[in-house]
Amino acid sequence: MSLLAELKRRHVFKVAAAYAVAAWVAIQVGATVSPLLSLPDWVPKLVVLLAVLGFPAIVIVAWIYDIGDKGVEKTAPLAGARPSADAAAPPAPAGGGRISSIAVLPLEEVDAATDDPLADGLTEALITELARASQLKVISRSSVARLKGSPDPPRLIAQRLGVDALVTGSVRRNGSHIRISVELIDPTSERLRWADRFDREMADVLRLQDEVARAISREVQAHASPAAPSLPPPRRVVPEAYMLDLKGRRLMESRTEEGFRSALACFQQALDADPTYGASYVGIARAHNMLANYGIESPTQANPRVRAAVARALELGANEAETQGEVALALWQFDFDWDGADQAYERALVSAPNDARLWYWRGTMLAVSGRFDAGLEALARSEQLDPLSPMVPANRGWTYYFARRLRDSIATLREVLALNPDLAPAHWFLGMALSAQGEHVAAIKSYEASIARTGRISRLLGYLGHALGRAGRLDEARALLQELRQRAETTYVPPYFEALVLAGLGEREQALGALELGLSRHDAMLRDLRVDASFDELRGEPRFQQIIAALHLDRA
Numbered sequence: 001m002s003l004l005a006e007l008k009r010r011h012v013f014k015v016a017a018a019y020a021v022a023a024w025v026a027i028q029v030g031a032t033v034s035p036l037l038s039l040p041d042w043v044p045k046l047v048v049l050l051a052v053l054g055f056p057a058i059v060i061v062a063w064i065y066d067i068g069d070k071g072v073e074k075t076a077p078l079a080g081a082r083p084s085a086d087a088a089a090p091p092a093p094a095g096g097g098r099i100s101s102i103a104v105l106p107l108e109e110v111d112a113a114t115d116d117p118l119a120d121g122l123t124e125a126l127i128t129e130l131a132r133a134s135q136l137k138v139i140s141r142s143s144v145a146r147l148k149g150s151p152d153p154p155r156l157i158a159q160r161l162g163v164d165a166l167v168t169g170s171v172r173r174n175g176s177h178i179r180i181s182v183e184l185i186d187p188t189s190e191r192l193r194w195a196d197r198f199d200r201e202m203a204d205v206l207r208l209q210d211e212v213a214r215a216i217s218r219e220v221q222a223h224a225s226p227a228a229p230s231l232p233p234p235r236r237v238v239p240e241a242y243m244l245d246l247k248g249r250r251l252m253e254s255r256t257e258e259g260f261r262s263a264l265a266c267f268q269q270a271l272d273a274d275p276t277y278g279a280s281y282v283g284i285a286r287a288h289n290m291l292a293n294y295g296i297e298s299p300t301q302a303n304p305r306v307r308a309a310v311a312r313a314l315e316l317g318a319n320e321a322e323t324q325g326e327v328a329l330a331l332w333q334f335d336f337d338w339d340g341a342d343q344a345y346e347r348a349l350v351s352a353p354n355d356a357r358l359w360y361w362r363g364t365m366l367a368v369s370g371r372f373d374a375g376l377e378a379l380a381r382s383e384q385l386d387p388l389s390p391m392v393p394a395n396r397g398w399t400y401y402f403a404r405r406l407r408d409s410i411a412t413l414r415e416v417l418a419l420n421p422d423l424a425p426a427h428w429f430l431g432m433a434l435s436a437q438g439e440h441v442a443a444i445k446s447y448e449a450s451i452a453r454t455g456r457i458s459r460l461l462g463y464l465g466h467a468l469g470r471a472g473r474l475d476e477a478r479a480l481l482q483e484l485r486q487r488a489e490t491t492y493v494p495p496y497f498e499a500l501v502l503a504g505l506g507e508r509e510q511a512l513g514a515l516e517l518g519l520s521r522h523d524a525m526l527r528d529l530r531v532d533a534s535f536d537e538l539r540g541e542p543r544f545q546q547i548i549a550a551l552h553l554d555r556a
Helices: 003-009 012-036 042-064 118-130 141-147 154-161 202-220 239-252 257-273 278-293 299-315 320-334 338-351 356-368 372-385 391-402 406-419 424-436 440-454 458-470 474-488 495-504 508-520 524-528 533-538 542-550
Strands: 065-068 071-074 101-104 108-110 165-174 177-186 191-201
Touching: 012 042, 101 118, 101 141, 101 154, 108 118, 118 141, 118 165, 118 202, 118 239, 141 154, 154 165, 165 202, 177 202, 191 202, 202 239, 239 257, 239 278, 257 278, 278 299, 278 320, 299 320, 320 338, 320 356, 320 524, 338 356, 356 372, 356 391, 372 391, 391 406, 391 424, 406 424, 424 440, 424 458, 424 533, 440 458, 458 474, 458 495, 474 495, 495 508, 495 524, 495 533, 508 524, 508 533, 508 542
Parallel strands: 101 165, 108 165
Antiparallel strands: 065 071, 165 177, 177 191
């Protein structure tokens, strides 16, 4: 990194200029007051000498410390980049090579508790803001999070993520104050292209996020799509609400019932602290959407909760892309409104064309509605933006299963599991593909591997029961069917899962009856019915075709 750029980053020029002004004032005062007070002639000369001698001292102090109204603190070293061997070399020119792709590496939180979500939350917020730029590829947080604490040099990190530039930095919180220091690094030369720091009150953290993202966008000459809706000016927040919302978002990443319900509690506590914080209404909608998506919460409970939370989020001006993403998921998993869901995803992607999560869920929706090529294209876009996430290629393997490309499905999922052996959904998807190929014993092992990592969730018990029935292990399959029925007496169990076991046992009429019961209850799991190979032997049945028509899957 160049000496000039480092002097600027450490605000040496600002301190030197301020000292020069103060020294000049002191000299002028000394020269004016000394005769009036009949002071010796050497006093003004001493003032000048002290001013001159103090200059290098103050420059050294400015180099080592940050001096401001928050006290004196040691300047953090440049995060994520190694100093250039040629300290006198000029910085990488701002216009030297257009930046078309960027990754915001996890911000480091200085002097924070180990469970403090602030740095992770700010990292995600910057990524979300930058993802609004239509011509800039922005890597998803789930990929960059895997590089947290990585000792790899910037060049290697950029190669893994496939980007032209890296953003690194740190977060420091001191009481009600917050400071973000950020650097834009050219990973090829490992030189600093730009650096700055931003200070705000914690209540202005949303404005702080916006300022940092805009500054980075200016440096990389990235702009939001002209079609994207304009954002309202950032509002002040209750710090407690902001931190609770961040905690809830972190809990959502567990993909477990406990995580979803704990996240709901955090979002509600955030709204108790600040009833006008729209982001937490989006969080509530997402949590209920996912509880229904996993077959944990009944659609009759989840659907109105999602609708109410989304409506309030829109009223309060919450993030448009996030909100429309939850609208889309609700439309296709509760209403089976495939066209309406696709339009909602379109609206969301206008606001955030580089949001990997939106492309992932849109790809899933397209796949389960039978539009396999379009689904794979959307997932490929998600994979570009989230190259280190194992869930995206796992979902690609799942889509191959839906399309009956079983060899591609099995090969893809085995590749994913070779690198991520504890990824429970990949074991589940592999079991589905193996069972469809007639390898029921191997499928049973895959389902059991998934259950070992997630617990005995109803969804996996349904698929395991199906494979056991197909494998001729009828008593074990019937035992699982009984377990599901007993569970349904005290908690919600989608009829789809019972139908899976019955289909595996060859009890066609009862399986169709369970699917019809699911239709009457708006079972969200029915969204998979058109493409799930587990029910292929029922497809010729008129009752089955009537269910497909009722779900609008015959014209999706």
